[in-house]
Amino acid sequence: MKRDVKELGKRTIGLIGLLLALSLLWALSFKITAYIYDLFAIQPHELVRQLINSLLGFFLFFFVIYLISRLGLDRQKDRLDLFVNAIRQIAQGNFHIQLPKTKNHMFIKLVESINDMAQRLGHMETMRQEFISNVSHEIQSPLTSIRGFARELKEGNLPPQEQKRYLEIIEIESKRLSNISENLLKLTSLESAEPPFEPNRYRLDQQIQSVILICEPQWLAKQLDINISLPKTVITADETLMSQVWMNLIHNSIKFTPNNGTIHISIESNVDSIQVIIQDSGIGMSREDQFHIFERFYKADRSRNRKTAGSGLGLSIVKKIIELHQGKIEVQSQLKQGSTFVVTLPYNNKSHPNLEKLSSK
Structure with missing residues:
Protein backbone atom coordinates (compact mmCIF):
# COMPACT_ATOMS: atom_id res chain seq x y z
CA MET A 1 0.00 0.00 0.00
CA LYS A 2 2.73 2.46 1.00
CA ARG A 3 4.70 1.51 -2.09
CA ASP A 4 1.71 2.23 -4.37
CA VAL A 5 1.21 5.64 -2.74
CA LYS A 6 4.91 6.38 -3.17
CA GLU A 7 4.80 5.42 -6.86
CA LEU A 8 1.70 7.57 -7.39
CA GLY A 9 3.45 10.52 -5.74
CA LYS A 10 6.46 10.12 -8.02
CA ARG A 11 4.27 10.05 -11.13
CA THR A 12 2.34 13.12 -10.01
CA ILE A 13 5.54 15.08 -9.37
CA GLY A 14 6.88 13.99 -12.76
CA LEU A 15 3.71 15.15 -14.54
CA ILE A 16 3.78 18.52 -12.77
CA GLY A 17 7.45 18.95 -13.69
CA LEU A 18 6.67 18.13 -17.32
CA LEU A 19 3.88 20.72 -17.46
CA LEU A 20 6.09 23.36 -15.85
CA ALA A 21 8.89 22.64 -18.34
CA LEU A 22 6.43 22.88 -21.24
CA SER A 23 5.09 26.22 -19.94
CA LEU A 24 8.60 27.65 -19.49
CA LEU A 25 9.64 26.58 -22.98
CA TRP A 26 6.51 28.13 -24.49
CA ALA A 27 7.23 31.38 -22.66
CA LEU A 28 10.85 31.23 -23.87
CA SER A 29 9.71 30.66 -27.46
CA PHE A 30 7.39 33.68 -27.19
CA LYS A 31 10.30 35.85 -25.96
CA ILE A 32 12.55 34.63 -28.79
CA THR A 33 10.00 35.31 -31.54
CA ALA A 34 9.15 38.71 -30.05
CA TYR A 35 12.85 39.65 -30.07
CA ILE A 36 13.21 38.54 -33.72
CA TYR A 37 10.08 40.49 -34.74
CA ASP A 38 11.42 43.64 -33.07
CA LEU A 39 14.91 43.13 -34.52
CA PHE A 40 13.67 42.88 -38.10
CA ALA A 41 10.59 45.12 -37.62
CA ILE A 42 8.22 42.35 -38.66
CA GLN A 43 4.54 42.35 -37.73
CA PRO A 44 3.05 38.99 -38.83
CA HIS A 45 -0.60 38.09 -38.53
CA GLU A 46 -1.65 36.93 -35.07
CA LEU A 47 -2.44 33.42 -36.30
CA VAL A 48 0.99 33.15 -37.95
CA ARG A 49 2.62 34.47 -34.77
CA GLN A 50 0.87 31.79 -32.68
CA LEU A 51 1.81 29.08 -35.15
CA ILE A 52 5.50 30.10 -35.14
CA ASN A 53 5.50 30.30 -31.33
CA SER A 54 3.98 26.80 -31.09
CA LEU A 55 6.45 25.29 -33.57
CA LEU A 56 9.42 26.88 -31.79
CA GLY A 57 8.05 25.78 -28.42
CA PHE A 58 7.67 22.19 -29.61
CA PHE A 59 11.17 22.27 -31.09
CA LEU A 60 12.70 23.53 -27.84
CA PHE A 61 10.66 21.02 -25.84
CA PHE A 62 11.74 18.02 -27.90
CA PHE A 63 15.33 19.29 -28.04
CA VAL A 64 15.47 19.43 -24.23
CA ILE A 65 13.83 15.98 -24.02
CA TYR A 66 16.46 14.68 -26.46
CA LEU A 67 19.31 16.07 -24.36
CA ILE A 68 17.86 14.63 -21.16
CA SER A 69 17.23 11.25 -22.80
CA ARG A 70 20.71 11.22 -24.27
CA LEU A 71 22.23 11.94 -20.87
CA GLY A 72 20.00 9.30 -19.25
CA LEU A 73 20.82 6.71 -21.91
CA ASP A 74 24.55 7.29 -21.44
CA ARG A 75 24.17 6.76 -17.70
CA GLN A 76 22.03 3.66 -18.23
CA LYS A 77 24.57 2.34 -20.74
CA ASP A 78 27.35 2.74 -18.17
CA ARG A 79 25.20 0.93 -15.63
CA LEU A 80 24.36 -1.88 -18.08
CA ASP A 81 28.04 -2.21 -19.01
CA LEU A 82 28.75 -2.65 -15.30
CA PHE A 83 26.14 -5.44 -15.14
CA VAL A 84 27.49 -7.15 -18.27
CA ASN A 85 31.05 -6.98 -16.95
CA ALA A 86 29.96 -8.42 -13.59
CA ILE A 87 28.11 -11.32 -15.25
CA ARG A 88 31.10 -11.96 -17.53
CA GLN A 89 33.43 -12.16 -14.52
CA ILE A 90 31.02 -14.51 -12.73
CA ALA A 91 30.95 -16.72 -15.84
CA GLN A 92 34.77 -16.81 -15.72
CA GLY A 93 34.73 -18.05 -12.13
CA ASN A 94 35.15 -14.82 -10.15
CA PHE A 95 32.43 -15.09 -7.50
CA HIS A 96 33.69 -12.20 -5.34
CA ILE A 97 31.76 -9.62 -7.39
CA GLN A 98 29.57 -7.28 -5.36
CA LEU A 99 27.88 -4.43 -7.25
CA PRO A 100 27.27 -1.18 -5.34
CA LYS A 101 23.67 -0.68 -4.26
CA THR A 102 21.89 2.63 -4.90
CA LYS A 103 18.73 3.07 -2.89
CA ASN A 104 15.52 3.53 -4.89
CA HIS A 105 17.37 2.95 -8.17
CA MET A 106 15.36 1.38 -10.96
CA PHE A 107 17.92 -1.46 -11.23
CA ILE A 108 18.15 -2.19 -7.49
CA LYS A 109 16.44 -5.58 -7.92
CA LEU A 110 18.85 -6.55 -10.69
CA VAL A 111 21.84 -5.48 -8.56
CA GLU A 112 20.58 -7.53 -5.61
CA SER A 113 19.97 -10.55 -7.86
CA ILE A 114 23.49 -10.42 -9.35
CA ASN A 115 25.08 -10.02 -5.91
CA ASP A 116 23.00 -12.88 -4.53
CA MET A 117 23.86 -15.10 -7.52
CA ALA A 118 27.59 -14.40 -7.09
CA GLN A 119 27.40 -15.16 -3.38
CA ARG A 120 25.50 -18.43 -3.89
CA LEU A 121 27.80 -19.58 -6.70
CA GLY A 122 30.82 -18.74 -4.55
CA HIS A 123 29.40 -20.82 -1.73
CA MET A 124 28.69 -23.71 -4.12
CA GLU A 125 32.24 -23.50 -5.51
CA THR A 126 33.69 -23.63 -2.00
CA MET A 127 31.53 -26.66 -1.21
CA ARG A 128 32.58 -28.30 -4.49
CA GLN A 129 36.27 -27.82 -3.75
CA GLU A 130 35.86 -29.11 -0.20
CA PHE A 131 33.90 -32.09 -1.50
CA ILE A 132 36.59 -32.99 -4.05
CA SER A 133 39.29 -32.57 -1.42
CA ASN A 134 37.41 -34.76 1.06
CA VAL A 135 36.66 -37.46 -1.51
CA SER A 136 40.30 -37.49 -2.62
CA HIS A 137 41.47 -37.80 0.97
CA GLU A 138 38.97 -40.52 1.88
CA ILE A 139 39.86 -42.57 -1.20
CA GLN A 140 43.61 -41.99 -0.97
CA SER A 141 43.84 -43.22 2.63
CA PRO A 142 42.62 -46.82 2.05
CA LEU A 143 44.41 -46.99 -1.31
CA THR A 144 47.70 -46.12 0.40
CA SER A 145 47.13 -48.85 2.98
CA ILE A 146 46.20 -51.43 0.35
CA ARG A 147 49.23 -50.56 -1.78
CA GLY A 148 51.61 -50.71 1.19
CA PHE A 149 50.39 -54.03 2.56
CA ALA A 150 50.18 -55.55 -0.94
CA ARG A 151 53.83 -54.60 -1.51
CA GLU A 152 54.82 -56.34 1.73
CA LEU A 153 52.88 -59.46 0.72
CA LYS A 154 54.47 -59.42 -2.72
CA GLU A 155 57.96 -59.60 -1.23
CA GLY A 156 56.93 -62.86 0.49
CA ASN A 157 59.12 -62.53 3.59
CA LEU A 158 56.27 -62.54 6.12
CA PRO A 159 55.20 -65.33 8.47
CA PRO A 160 51.73 -66.83 7.78
CA GLN A 161 50.12 -65.08 10.77
CA GLU A 162 51.40 -61.69 9.60
CA GLN A 163 50.25 -62.39 6.05
CA LYS A 164 46.76 -63.17 7.33
CA ARG A 165 46.67 -59.91 9.30
CA TYR A 166 47.75 -57.92 6.24
CA LEU A 167 45.10 -59.60 4.09
CA GLU A 168 42.44 -58.76 6.68
CA ILE A 169 43.50 -55.10 6.59
CA ILE A 170 43.37 -55.09 2.78
CA GLU A 171 39.86 -56.59 2.92
CA ILE A 172 38.70 -53.97 5.46
CA GLU A 173 40.12 -51.10 3.40
CA SER A 174 38.53 -52.53 0.23
CA LYS A 175 35.15 -52.63 1.96
CA ARG A 176 35.65 -49.04 3.11
CA LEU A 177 36.32 -47.96 -0.48
CA SER A 178 33.20 -49.80 -1.60
CA ASN A 179 31.12 -48.13 1.14
CA ILE A 180 32.40 -44.69 0.14
CA SER A 181 31.45 -45.36 -3.48
CA GLU A 182 27.96 -46.66 -2.58
CA ASN A 183 27.27 -43.77 -0.20
CA LEU A 184 28.39 -41.18 -2.75
CA LEU A 185 26.04 -42.70 -5.32
CA LYS A 186 23.24 -42.69 -2.73
CA LEU A 187 23.85 -39.03 -1.88
CA THR A 188 23.88 -38.11 -5.56
CA SER A 189 20.57 -39.92 -6.04
CA LEU A 190 18.97 -38.16 -3.05
CA GLU A 191 20.15 -34.75 -4.25
CA SER A 192 18.90 -35.21 -7.81
CA ALA A 193 15.90 -33.33 -9.23
CA GLU A 194 13.77 -36.48 -8.92
CA PRO A 195 15.08 -38.48 -5.95
CA PRO A 196 13.76 -42.00 -5.29
CA PHE A 197 10.61 -41.61 -3.22
CA GLU A 198 7.99 -44.38 -3.04
CA PRO A 199 5.80 -43.81 0.03
Whole structure:
Protein backbone atom coordinates (compact mmCIF):
# COMPACT_ATOMS: atom_id res chain seq x y z
CA MET A 1 0.00 0.00 0.00
CA LYS A 2 2.73 2.46 1.00
CA ARG A 3 4.70 1.51 -2.09
CA ASP A 4 1.71 2.23 -4.37
CA VAL A 5 1.21 5.64 -2.74
CA LYS A 6 4.91 6.38 -3.17
CA GLU A 7 4.80 5.42 -6.86
CA LEU A 8 1.70 7.57 -7.39
CA GLY A 9 3.45 10.52 -5.74
CA LYS A 10 6.46 10.12 -8.02
CA ARG A 11 4.27 10.05 -11.13
CA THR A 12 2.34 13.12 -10.01
CA ILE A 13 5.54 15.08 -9.37
CA GLY A 14 6.88 13.99 -12.76
CA LEU A 15 3.71 15.15 -14.54
CA ILE A 16 3.78 18.52 -12.77
CA GLY A 17 7.45 18.95 -13.69
CA LEU A 18 6.67 18.13 -17.32
CA LEU A 19 3.88 20.72 -17.46
CA LEU A 20 6.09 23.36 -15.85
CA ALA A 21 8.89 22.64 -18.34
CA LEU A 22 6.43 22.88 -21.24
CA SER A 23 5.09 26.22 -19.94
CA LEU A 24 8.60 27.65 -19.49
CA LEU A 25 9.64 26.58 -22.98
CA TRP A 26 6.51 28.13 -24.49
CA ALA A 27 7.23 31.38 -22.66
CA LEU A 28 10.85 31.23 -23.87
CA SER A 29 9.71 30.66 -27.46
CA PHE A 30 7.39 33.68 -27.19
CA LYS A 31 10.30 35.85 -25.96
CA ILE A 32 12.55 34.63 -28.79
CA THR A 33 10.00 35.31 -31.54
CA ALA A 34 9.15 38.71 -30.05
CA TYR A 35 12.85 39.65 -30.07
CA ILE A 36 13.21 38.54 -33.72
CA TYR A 37 10.08 40.49 -34.74
CA ASP A 38 11.42 43.64 -33.07
CA LEU A 39 14.91 43.13 -34.52
CA PHE A 40 13.67 42.88 -38.10
CA ALA A 41 10.59 45.12 -37.62
CA ILE A 42 8.22 42.35 -38.66
CA GLN A 43 4.54 42.35 -37.73
CA PRO A 44 3.05 38.99 -38.83
CA HIS A 45 -0.60 38.09 -38.53
CA GLU A 46 -1.65 36.93 -35.07
CA LEU A 47 -2.44 33.42 -36.30
CA VAL A 48 0.99 33.15 -37.95
CA ARG A 49 2.62 34.47 -34.77
CA GLN A 50 0.87 31.79 -32.68
CA LEU A 51 1.81 29.08 -35.15
CA ILE A 52 5.50 30.10 -35.14
CA ASN A 53 5.50 30.30 -31.33
CA SER A 54 3.98 26.80 -31.09
CA LEU A 55 6.45 25.29 -33.57
CA LEU A 56 9.42 26.88 -31.79
CA GLY A 57 8.05 25.78 -28.42
CA PHE A 58 7.67 22.19 -29.61
CA PHE A 59 11.17 22.27 -31.09
CA LEU A 60 12.70 23.53 -27.84
CA PHE A 61 10.66 21.02 -25.84
CA PHE A 62 11.74 18.02 -27.90
CA PHE A 63 15.33 19.29 -28.04
CA VAL A 64 15.47 19.43 -24.23
CA ILE A 65 13.83 15.98 -24.02
CA TYR A 66 16.46 14.68 -26.46
CA LEU A 67 19.31 16.07 -24.36
CA ILE A 68 17.86 14.63 -21.16
CA SER A 69 17.23 11.25 -22.80
CA ARG A 70 20.71 11.22 -24.27
CA LEU A 71 22.23 11.94 -20.87
CA GLY A 72 20.00 9.30 -19.25
CA LEU A 73 20.82 6.71 -21.91
CA ASP A 74 24.55 7.29 -21.44
CA ARG A 75 24.17 6.76 -17.70
CA GLN A 76 22.03 3.66 -18.23
CA LYS A 77 24.57 2.34 -20.74
CA ASP A 78 27.35 2.74 -18.17
CA ARG A 79 25.20 0.93 -15.63
CA LEU A 80 24.36 -1.88 -18.08
CA ASP A 81 28.04 -2.21 -19.01
CA LEU A 82 28.75 -2.65 -15.30
CA PHE A 83 26.14 -5.44 -15.14
CA VAL A 84 27.49 -7.15 -18.27
CA ASN A 85 31.05 -6.98 -16.95
CA ALA A 86 29.96 -8.42 -13.59
CA ILE A 87 28.11 -11.32 -15.25
CA ARG A 88 31.10 -11.96 -17.53
CA GLN A 89 33.43 -12.16 -14.52
CA ILE A 90 31.02 -14.51 -12.73
CA ALA A 91 30.95 -16.72 -15.84
CA GLN A 92 34.77 -16.81 -15.72
CA GLY A 93 34.73 -18.05 -12.13
CA ASN A 94 35.15 -14.82 -10.15
CA PHE A 95 32.43 -15.09 -7.50
CA HIS A 96 33.69 -12.20 -5.34
CA ILE A 97 31.76 -9.62 -7.39
CA GLN A 98 29.57 -7.28 -5.36
CA LEU A 99 27.88 -4.43 -7.25
CA PRO A 100 27.27 -1.18 -5.34
CA LYS A 101 23.67 -0.68 -4.26
CA THR A 102 21.89 2.63 -4.90
CA LYS A 103 18.73 3.07 -2.89
CA ASN A 104 15.52 3.53 -4.89
CA HIS A 105 17.37 2.95 -8.17
CA MET A 106 15.36 1.38 -10.96
CA PHE A 107 17.92 -1.46 -11.23
CA ILE A 108 18.15 -2.19 -7.49
CA LYS A 109 16.44 -5.58 -7.92
CA LEU A 110 18.85 -6.55 -10.69
CA VAL A 111 21.84 -5.48 -8.56
CA GLU A 112 20.58 -7.53 -5.61
CA SER A 113 19.97 -10.55 -7.86
CA ILE A 114 23.49 -10.42 -9.35
CA ASN A 115 25.08 -10.02 -5.91
CA ASP A 116 23.00 -12.88 -4.53
CA MET A 117 23.86 -15.10 -7.52
CA ALA A 118 27.59 -14.40 -7.09
CA GLN A 119 27.40 -15.16 -3.38
CA ARG A 120 25.50 -18.43 -3.89
CA LEU A 121 27.80 -19.58 -6.70
CA GLY A 122 30.82 -18.74 -4.55
CA HIS A 123 29.40 -20.82 -1.73
CA MET A 124 28.69 -23.71 -4.12
CA GLU A 125 32.24 -23.50 -5.51
CA THR A 126 33.69 -23.63 -2.00
CA MET A 127 31.53 -26.66 -1.21
CA ARG A 128 32.58 -28.30 -4.49
CA GLN A 129 36.27 -27.82 -3.75
CA GLU A 130 35.86 -29.11 -0.20
CA PHE A 131 33.90 -32.09 -1.50
CA ILE A 132 36.59 -32.99 -4.05
CA SER A 133 39.29 -32.57 -1.42
CA ASN A 134 37.41 -34.76 1.06
CA VAL A 135 36.66 -37.46 -1.51
CA SER A 136 40.30 -37.49 -2.62
CA HIS A 137 41.47 -37.80 0.97
CA GLU A 138 38.97 -40.52 1.88
CA ILE A 139 39.86 -42.57 -1.20
CA GLN A 140 43.61 -41.99 -0.97
CA SER A 141 43.84 -43.22 2.63
CA PRO A 142 42.62 -46.82 2.05
CA LEU A 143 44.41 -46.99 -1.31
CA THR A 144 47.70 -46.12 0.40
CA SER A 145 47.13 -48.85 2.98
CA ILE A 146 46.20 -51.43 0.35
CA ARG A 147 49.23 -50.56 -1.78
CA GLY A 148 51.61 -50.71 1.19
CA PHE A 149 50.39 -54.03 2.56
CA ALA A 150 50.18 -55.55 -0.94
CA ARG A 151 53.83 -54.60 -1.51
CA GLU A 152 54.82 -56.34 1.73
CA LEU A 153 52.88 -59.46 0.72
CA LYS A 154 54.47 -59.42 -2.72
CA GLU A 155 57.96 -59.60 -1.23
CA GLY A 156 56.93 -62.86 0.49
CA ASN A 157 59.12 -62.53 3.59
CA LEU A 158 56.27 -62.54 6.12
CA PRO A 159 55.20 -65.33 8.47
CA PRO A 160 51.73 -66.83 7.78
CA GLN A 161 50.12 -65.08 10.77
CA GLU A 162 51.40 -61.69 9.60
CA GLN A 163 50.25 -62.39 6.05
CA LYS A 164 46.76 -63.17 7.33
CA ARG A 165 46.67 -59.91 9.30
CA TYR A 166 47.75 -57.92 6.24
CA LEU A 167 45.10 -59.60 4.09
CA GLU A 168 42.44 -58.76 6.68
CA ILE A 169 43.50 -55.10 6.59
CA ILE A 170 43.37 -55.09 2.78
CA GLU A 171 39.86 -56.59 2.92
CA ILE A 172 38.70 -53.97 5.46
CA GLU A 173 40.12 -51.10 3.40
CA SER A 174 38.53 -52.53 0.23
CA LYS A 175 35.15 -52.63 1.96
CA ARG A 176 35.65 -49.04 3.11
CA LEU A 177 36.32 -47.96 -0.48
CA SER A 178 33.20 -49.80 -1.60
CA ASN A 179 31.12 -48.13 1.14
CA ILE A 180 32.40 -44.69 0.14
CA SER A 181 31.45 -45.36 -3.48
CA GLU A 182 27.96 -46.66 -2.58
CA ASN A 183 27.27 -43.77 -0.20
CA LEU A 184 28.39 -41.18 -2.75
CA LEU A 185 26.04 -42.70 -5.32
CA LYS A 186 23.24 -42.69 -2.73
CA LEU A 187 23.85 -39.03 -1.88
CA THR A 188 23.88 -38.11 -5.56
CA SER A 189 20.57 -39.92 -6.04
CA LEU A 190 18.97 -38.16 -3.05
CA GLU A 191 20.15 -34.75 -4.25
CA SER A 192 18.90 -35.21 -7.81
CA ALA A 193 15.90 -33.33 -9.23
CA GLU A 194 13.77 -36.48 -8.92
CA PRO A 195 15.08 -38.48 -5.95
CA PRO A 196 13.76 -42.00 -5.29
CA PHE A 197 10.61 -41.61 -3.22
CA GLU A 198 7.99 -44.38 -3.04
CA PRO A 199 5.80 -43.81 0.03
CA ASN A 200 3.34 -46.32 1.43
CA ARG A 201 1.55 -46.87 4.74
CA TYR A 202 3.30 -49.22 7.14
CA ARG A 203 3.97 -49.91 10.82
CA LEU A 204 6.88 -47.75 11.91
CA ASP A 205 7.20 -49.53 15.27
CA GLN A 206 7.63 -52.90 13.55
CA GLN A 207 10.25 -51.47 11.21
CA ILE A 208 12.37 -50.13 14.09
CA GLN A 209 12.01 -53.44 15.97
CA SER A 210 13.30 -55.28 12.87
CA VAL A 211 16.35 -53.02 12.68
CA ILE A 212 17.07 -53.62 16.38
CA LEU A 213 16.94 -57.39 15.77
CA ILE A 214 19.26 -57.08 12.77
CA CYS A 215 21.78 -55.27 14.99
CA GLU A 216 21.39 -57.83 17.79
CA PRO A 217 24.84 -59.45 17.34
CA GLN A 218 26.53 -56.07 17.77
CA TRP A 219 24.71 -54.96 20.92
CA LEU A 220 24.86 -58.43 22.48
CA ALA A 221 28.63 -58.52 21.93
CA LYS A 222 28.95 -55.30 23.94
CA GLN A 223 26.35 -56.43 26.51
CA LEU A 224 24.26 -53.30 25.94
CA ASP A 225 20.89 -52.79 27.60
CA ILE A 226 18.34 -51.91 24.88
CA ASN A 227 15.19 -50.25 26.26
CA ILE A 228 12.36 -49.70 23.80
CA SER A 229 9.01 -47.94 23.96
CA LEU A 230 7.43 -48.45 20.57
CA PRO A 231 3.63 -48.11 20.57
CA LYS A 232 1.75 -49.07 17.43
CA THR A 233 2.43 -46.31 14.89
CA VAL A 234 1.27 -46.20 11.28
CA ILE A 235 3.03 -43.74 8.99
CA THR A 236 3.12 -42.91 5.29
CA ALA A 237 6.74 -42.80 4.12
CA ASP A 238 9.28 -44.50 1.91
CA GLU A 239 9.85 -47.71 3.87
CA THR A 240 13.18 -48.56 2.22
CA LEU A 241 14.70 -45.11 2.76
CA MET A 242 13.50 -44.86 6.36
CA SER A 243 14.98 -48.28 7.10
CA GLN A 244 18.37 -46.82 6.16
CA VAL A 245 17.79 -43.97 8.63
CA TRP A 246 17.10 -46.27 11.60
CA MET A 247 19.88 -48.66 10.61
CA ASN A 248 22.41 -45.83 10.55
CA LEU A 249 21.29 -44.13 13.78
CA ILE A 250 20.99 -47.35 15.80
CA HIS A 251 24.27 -48.69 14.44
CA ASN A 252 26.02 -45.44 15.45
CA SER A 253 24.54 -45.62 18.95
CA ILE A 254 25.82 -49.18 19.36
CA LYS A 255 29.23 -48.26 17.96
CA PHE A 256 29.80 -45.30 20.29
CA THR A 257 28.30 -46.77 23.45
CA PRO A 258 30.85 -48.57 25.67
CA ASN A 259 30.33 -52.09 27.01
CA ASN A 260 27.46 -52.50 29.48
CA GLY A 261 25.97 -49.19 28.34
CA THR A 262 22.33 -48.34 27.67
CA ILE A 263 20.34 -47.34 24.59
CA HIS A 264 16.75 -46.05 24.77
CA ILE A 265 14.59 -46.06 21.62
CA SER A 266 11.07 -44.64 21.75
CA ILE A 267 8.25 -43.26 19.61
CA GLU A 268 6.18 -40.27 20.70
CA SER A 269 3.06 -39.15 18.85
CA ASN A 270 1.84 -35.57 18.41
CA VAL A 271 -1.20 -34.15 16.62
CA ASP A 272 0.25 -34.18 13.10
CA SER A 273 3.71 -35.68 13.54
CA ILE A 274 5.68 -38.39 15.32
CA GLN A 275 9.07 -38.32 16.99
CA VAL A 276 11.55 -41.17 17.12
CA ILE A 277 14.04 -40.66 19.95
CA ILE A 278 17.29 -42.63 20.09
CA GLN A 279 19.26 -41.96 23.27
CA ASP A 280 22.51 -43.63 24.31
CA SER A 281 25.01 -43.49 27.15
CA GLY A 282 27.94 -43.33 24.76
CA ILE A 283 30.97 -41.08 24.42
CA GLY A 284 28.91 -38.07 23.33
CA MET A 285 30.25 -35.18 21.27
CA SER A 286 31.29 -31.57 21.68
CA ARG A 287 29.11 -28.60 20.79
CA GLU A 288 31.29 -27.88 17.77
CA ASP A 289 30.86 -31.45 16.52
CA GLN A 290 27.09 -31.08 16.80
CA PHE A 291 27.18 -28.15 14.35
CA HIS A 292 29.03 -30.20 11.72
CA ILE A 293 27.89 -33.78 12.38
CA PHE A 294 25.57 -33.86 9.32
CA GLU A 295 28.19 -32.52 6.91
CA ARG A 296 29.77 -34.83 4.35
CA PHE A 297 32.90 -36.66 5.50
CA TYR A 298 32.80 -35.05 8.93
CA LYS A 299 33.92 -37.41 11.69
CA ALA A 300 33.41 -36.37 15.30
CA ASP A 301 35.89 -38.95 16.58
CA ARG A 302 38.90 -39.06 14.26
CA SER A 303 40.87 -41.30 16.61
CA ARG A 304 38.88 -44.41 15.66
CA ASN A 305 40.75 -47.33 14.17
CA ARG A 306 40.12 -48.56 10.63
CA LYS A 307 37.74 -51.32 11.80
CA THR A 308 35.28 -48.88 13.39
CA ALA A 309 35.90 -45.83 11.20
CA GLY A 310 33.07 -44.96 8.83
CA SER A 311 33.03 -42.96 5.63
CA GLY A 312 31.63 -39.82 7.23
CA LEU A 313 28.65 -39.92 4.85
CA GLY A 314 26.07 -41.85 6.88
CA LEU A 315 24.52 -38.94 8.77
CA SER A 316 24.53 -36.79 5.62
CA ILE A 317 22.42 -39.46 3.93
CA VAL A 318 20.16 -39.67 7.00
CA LYS A 319 19.54 -35.93 6.92
CA LYS A 320 18.76 -35.96 3.18
CA ILE A 321 16.26 -38.78 3.57
CA ILE A 322 14.49 -37.08 6.48
CA GLU A 323 14.33 -33.76 4.59
CA LEU A 324 12.87 -35.64 1.61
CA HIS A 325 10.07 -36.68 3.98
CA GLN A 326 9.60 -33.04 5.11
CA GLY A 327 10.94 -33.92 8.53
CA LYS A 328 13.90 -32.82 10.61
CA ILE A 329 16.61 -34.38 12.75
CA GLU A 330 18.13 -32.83 15.86
CA VAL A 331 20.97 -33.90 18.13
CA GLN A 332 21.61 -33.16 21.79
CA SER A 333 24.87 -34.33 23.29
CA GLN A 334 27.60 -33.73 25.83
CA LEU A 335 31.04 -35.28 25.97
CA LYS A 336 31.09 -38.53 27.99
CA GLN A 337 27.35 -38.17 28.70
CA GLY A 338 25.85 -39.74 25.60
CA SER A 339 23.85 -38.43 22.66
CA THR A 340 20.18 -38.09 21.81
CA PHE A 341 18.95 -38.02 18.21
CA VAL A 342 15.37 -36.84 17.67
CA VAL A 343 13.74 -37.49 14.28
CA THR A 344 10.47 -35.65 13.64
CA LEU A 345 8.28 -36.85 10.75
CA PRO A 346 4.78 -35.96 9.53
CA TYR A 347 2.26 -38.80 9.63
CA ASN A 348 1.42 -38.38 5.98
CA ASN A 349 3.96 -37.46 3.31
CA LYS A 350 1.44 -37.08 0.46
CA SER A 351 2.01 -33.33 0.67
CA HIS A 352 5.53 -33.79 -0.65
CA PRO A 353 5.86 -31.52 -3.74
CA ASN A 354 7.38 -34.26 -5.91
CA LEU A 355 5.20 -37.09 -4.65
CA GLU A 356 2.52 -37.12 -7.35
CA LYS A 357 5.08 -36.82 -10.15
CA LEU A 358 7.31 -39.52 -8.70
CA SER A 359 4.54 -41.94 -7.76
CA SER A 360 2.94 -41.79 -11.20
CA LYS A 361 6.01 -43.20 -12.89
